Amino acid sequence: MPSTSLTFADRAAHRAWLATQGGLPRGFRAGASAFEFTPFEVAKPARMKLALLTLDRPTGAFAALFTRNAFPGAPVLVGRRRLGEPRLGAVLVNNKISNVCAPGGVEASERLCAEVARALRLSPTEVLPSSTGVIGWRLPVEAMVEALPAAVASLQGQSILPAADGIMTTDLYPKVRRFDLPGGGSIVGIAKGAGMIEPNLATMLVYLLTDAAVEREELRAALVAAVEVSFNAISIDSDTSTSDTVVALASGAAGPVDRTAFRAGLTRVCRDLAEDVVRNGEGVRHVMRVTVRGAPDAAAARALGKAVVNSPLLKTAVAGNDPNVGRLVMALGKEAGAKGMALDPARARLTMGGEPILEGGLFQLDREKERRLTAHLVAAELYPQAPAADGITFRPPVDFPRHERSVEIGIELGAGPGAAEVLGADLTHEYVTENADYRS
Amino acid sequence: MPSTSLTFADRAAHRAWLATQGGLPRGFRAGASAFEFTPFEVAKPARMKLALLTLDRPTGAFAALFTRNAFPGAPVLVGRRRLGEPRLGAVLVNNKISNVCAPGGVEASERLCAEVARALRLSPTEVLPSSTGVIGWRLPVEAMVEALPAAVASLQGQSILPAADGIMTTDLYPKVRRFDLPGGGSIVGIAKGAGMIEPNLATMLVYLLTDAAVEREELRAALVAAVEVSFNAISIDSDTSTSDTVVALASGAAGPVDRTAFRAGLTRVCRDLAEDVVRNGEGVRHVMRVTVRGAPDAAAARALGKAVVNSPLLKTAVAGNDPNVGRLVMALGKEAGAKGMALDPARARLTMGGEPILEGGLFQLDREKERRLTAHLVAAELYPQAPAADGITFRPPVDFPRHERSVEIGIELGAGPGAAEVLGADLTHEYVTENADYRS
Numbered sequence: 001m002p003s004t005s006l007t008f009a010d011r012a013a014h015r016a017w018l019a020t021q022g023g024l025p026r027g028f029r030a031g032a033s034a035f036e037f038t039p040f041e042v043a044k045p046a047r048m049k050l051a052l053l054t055l056d057r058p059t060g061a062f063a064a065l066f067t068r069n070a071f072p073g074a075p076v077l078v079g080r081r082r083l084g085e086p087r088l089g090a091v092l093v094n095n096k097i098s099n100v101c102a103p104g105g106v107e108a109s110e111r112l113c114a115e116v117a118r119a120l121r122l123s124p125t126e127v128l129p130s131s132t133g134v135i136g137w138r139l140p141v142e143a144m145v146e147a148l149p150a151a152v153a154s155l156q157g158q159s160i161l162p163a164a165d166g167i168m169t170t171d172l173y174p175k176v177r178r179f180d181l182p183g184g185g186s187i188v189g190i191a192k193g194a195g196m197i198e199p200n201l202a203t204m205l206v207y208l209l210t211d212a213a214v215e216r217e218e219l220r221a222a223l224v225a226a227v228e229v230s231f232n233a234i235s236i237d238s239d240t241s242t243s244d245t246v247v248a249l250a251s252g253a254a255g256p257v258d259r260t261a262f263r264a265g266l267t268r269v270c271r272d273l274a275e276d277v278v279r280n281g282e283g284v285r286h287v288m289r290v291t292v293r294g295a296p297d298a299a300a301a302r303a304l305g306k307a308v309v310n311s312p313l314l315k316t317a318v319a320g321n322d323p324n325v326g327r328l329v330m331a332l333g334k335e336a337g338a339k340g341m342a343l344d345p346a347r348a349r350l351t352m353g354g355e356p357i358l359e360g361g362l363f364q365l366d367r368e369k370e371r372r373l374t375a376h377l378v379a380a381e382l383y384p385q386a387p388a389a390d391g392i393t394f395r396p397p398v399d400f401p402r403h404e405r406s407v408e409i410g411i412e413l414g415a416g417p418g419a420a421e422v423l424g425a426d427l428t429h430e431y432v433t434e435n436a437d438y439r440s
Numbered sequence: 441m442p443s444t445s446l447t448f449a450d451r452a453a454h455r456a457w458l459a460t461q462g463g464l465p466r467g468f469r470a471g472a473s474a475f476e477f478t479p480f481e482v483a484k485p486a487r488m489k490l491a492l493l494t495l496d497r498p499t500g501a502f503a504a505l506f507t508r509n510a511f512p513g514a515p516v517l518v519g520r521r522r523l524g525e526p527r528l529g530a531v532l533v534n535n536k537i538s539n540v541c542a543p544g545g546v547e548a549s550e551r552l553c554a555e556v557a558r559a560l561r562l563s564p565t566e567v568l569p570s571s572t573g574v575i576g577w578r579l580p581v582e583a584m585v586e587a588l589p590a591a592v593a594s595l596q597g598q599s600i601l602p603a604a605d606g607i608m609t610t611d612l613y614p615k616v617r618r619f620d621l622p623g624g625g626s627i628v629g630i631a632k633g634a635g636m637i638e639p640n641l642a643t644m645l646v647y648l649l650t651d652a653a654v655e656r657e658e659l660r661a662a663l664v665a666a667v668e669v670s671f672n673a674i675s676i677d678s679d680t681s682t683s684d685t686v687v688a689l690a691s692g693a694a695g696p697v698d699r700t701a702f703r704a705g706l707t708r709v710c711r712d713l714a715e716d717v718v719r720n721g722e723g724v725r726h727v728m729r730v731t732v733r734g735a736p737d738a739a740a741a742r743a744l745g746k747a748v749v750n751s752p753l754l755k756t757a758v759a760g761n762d763p764n765v766g767r768l769v770m771a772l773g774k775e776a777g778a779k780g781m782a783l784d785p786a787r788a789r790l791t792m793g794g795e796p797i798l799e800g801g802l803f804q805l806d807r808e809k810e811r812r813l814t815a816h817l818v819a820a821e822l823y824p825q826a827p828a829a830d831g832i833t834f835r836p837p838v839d840f841p842r843h844e845r846s847v848e849i850g851i852e853l854g855a856g857p858g859a860a861e862v863l864g865a866d867l868t869h870e871y872v873t874e875n876a877d878y879r880s
Contacts, residue, residue, distance in 0.1 A: 070783045071773030103802045135766025136803045237752040240774035312677040320876030326575025333511030334680035343510045362543045363576045365481050391827025436760030
């Protein structure tokens with residue numbers, strides 16, 4: 001279930017709410033800068049942003065999870081090495097180019113870390129690099145080094161919002177979530193990600209800052225647990241990025257915290273950010289929330305939920321406000337059949353928007369129910385589809401989330417104790433427009 | 441590799457070629473009829489076609505493979521029972537409604553078989569039913585029974601084309617392939633399928649007729665082998681239907697055949713039909729042919745090829761003639777990482793259209809190569825994208841296949857002996873239009 005049910009009338013209202021969320025925990029600073037450049041690989045100019053997150057004093061309490069993609073980006077390779085370092089003092093993030101399998105990629109990331117370290121009087125190994133954007137291109141390192149001083153100069157201790165803005169690529173709006181810990185202190189997280197989102201042990205780029213005093217090992221265990229039920233339970237397009245990274249940093253400035261409360265808070269912030277990522281997914285007009293119960297085990301429940309939200313045919317039907325629930329059954333059966341799960345259709349019970357659609361293995365459909373299901377889909381739409389002005393280019397007409405409603409799909413299988421909640425999205429003309437010609 | 445490289449100037453030229461392929465093997469007849477009805481579940485009228493394939497004398501030499509989807513349609517349940525029967529004499533196929541998890545679904549299929557049997561003087565268990573179309577709706581059995589005599593009256597022994605027309609749903613054109621066996625006799629196959637296509641041990645609806653005298657067990661073994669490298673190696677949208685069915689019938693009228701030649705012919709017809717299905721896939725503007733070599737084993741090679749052709753981000757890039765090869769690497773790495781394959785990026789070699797794009801783990805890209813890759817994508821396009829007249833409804837402007845060119849993707853991993861060829865397609869505005877509002 002969502003932790004909030006916010007609605008926003010316009011972008012200004014959303015920005016005002018973001019500002020209330022974005023106060024930095026004690027002991028952190030944030031900043032960003034931007035510049036123009038021409039990639040080595042294409043002749044068209046591009047714009048890159050650099051975001052900086054820094055600690056007033058480097059901390060040993062840091063945690064990070066990275067993509068399991070077998071072709072990881074250079075910053076992921078460098079980041080994995082950093083996990084063994086005693087302290088972290090800064091994170092540098094660039095958008096536009098993800099630095100994956102690029103000639104000289106690791107050297108480029110290390111060079112940038114060294115430049116940040118020089119400016120902030122840190123050791124190079126105390127800087128964590130992150131990159132997101134086009135896969136295959138090389139970083140414009142010299143131009144980035146020139147742009148660094150502006151990012152350093154912009155550092156301030158009030159708001160994380162400039163950094164949340166600075167890490168966006170195709171995101172329509174920044175994503176910021178906070179949790180105020182009992183007894184003082186807070187957890188504040190930002191996320192970037194809108195496409196290539198089916199994280200495998202981490203998601204695109206997520207930074208979680210807390211001033212709670214948490215030991216490194218506890219922070220790492222808490223992060224694994226929180227990511228499992230948040231970023232590992234979402235999918236926008238079933239594609240797992242080469243750059244997925246979730247980082248958690250604890251400054252300790254607010255002193256000790258109750259362990260249970262901290263874990264609950266971290267999980268809450270991760271789940272809220274994960275839902276934000278889906279809601280702001282490329283071309284997303286409907287969020288789907290699939291609640292699976294009665295699966296053989298939790299992994300099966302998660303896999304079945306993922307199969308449902310990743311079915312192109314169900315996704316397109318939802319996009320069209322078409323309650324084609326046969327495709328829901330197809331998607332479930334596809335996954336169960338492919339994995340050889342013992343699943344008895346006669347014990348299955350499926351709902352959409354609370355309406356029973358299949359019970360005892362048989363569909364329960366009639367014309368009146370069809371109308372109610374359609375109404376549920378329409379109510380969950382983030383914006384109505386409009387014809388493209390040029391007949392071919394579909395752009396979302398909003399740059400803020402209007403509401404937090406979802407298409408609610410319930411799956412009860414009667415085949416065991418496994419349960420999971422999975423979030424996904426529809427597949428729209430806006431998604432095709434965004435991705436058929438993203439680079440050029 | 442494709443067995444043909446045909447080009448067609450227009451629909452008439454394609455129909456003329458189909459006629460040359462569609463001569464029925466000896467011992468078979470084919471026919472079809474159509475009628476209007478109003479489904480129980482929605483108020484809008486619909487049109488259903490019935491196709492009949494019959495044997496002059498029921499045969500014991502028949503084989504069938506069905507979907508592994510865990511929610512199989514009633515005709516699949518009935519069809520599995522038929523595999524144990526001594527003989528088969530007729531196949532009845534309806535489109536528009538797939539009869540899956542519908543109340544009374546099995547009874548409806550058996551009733552139709554009994555009616556066909558009565559008209560053709562067969563036993564009801566000598567009739568195999570097939571249904572394709574909307575999942576969840578009930579068959580209009582009485583209206584179908586009324587339409588049966590017209591289908592029976594249309595039976596003729598010359599051409600399979602009326603049946604190939606009769607089984608289509610969203611297909612743009614019928615799919616017919618033949619192989620003339622050495623020493624007389626032939627194998628003729630028809631296929632239906634355009635969406636919900638990632639078969640798992642079978643594909644949508646495929647009927648293979650031969651007049652060769654083949655024993656039942658040999659026919660069944662040959663079919664399993666042929667399907668493995670044809671229908672099980674394609675994907676249009678990663679969705680596995682609840683109705684997938686491949687049937688092979690041997691009349692024996694042409695006498696014995698060399699076993700090796702028969703297997704080669706059956707495999708050839710299956711692979712050609714599988715490619716036809718992809719080329720005529722919903723909204724398909726580019727066919728992708730992925731050749732994987734050097735994978736740990738054949739299953740891994742297949743899985744990696746499937747991951748490539750099923751990546752929504754690569755599919756949309758291809759749709760836009762955008763050689764965003766970073767997404768190809770992402771898709772490979774997603775699958776290898778998720779499955780824990782030992783895959784060393786430094787040993788990988790990737791090509792597109794014969795151009796090296798990654799070698800030794802590093803991208804090999806420049807502006808001139810980018811132009812050549814774009815030209816390869818444009819050359820493989822089945823038709824150029826045009827703006828929708830109403831700004832929202834994209835329909836393919838062709839109802840025949842212009843050519844048999846594909847986007848050629850080569851993957852060499854240096855990680856073992858596993859090889860596979862996988863066919864897939866792009867993801868276009870036409871696909872979204874087709875599926876966002878298919879039923880209503």
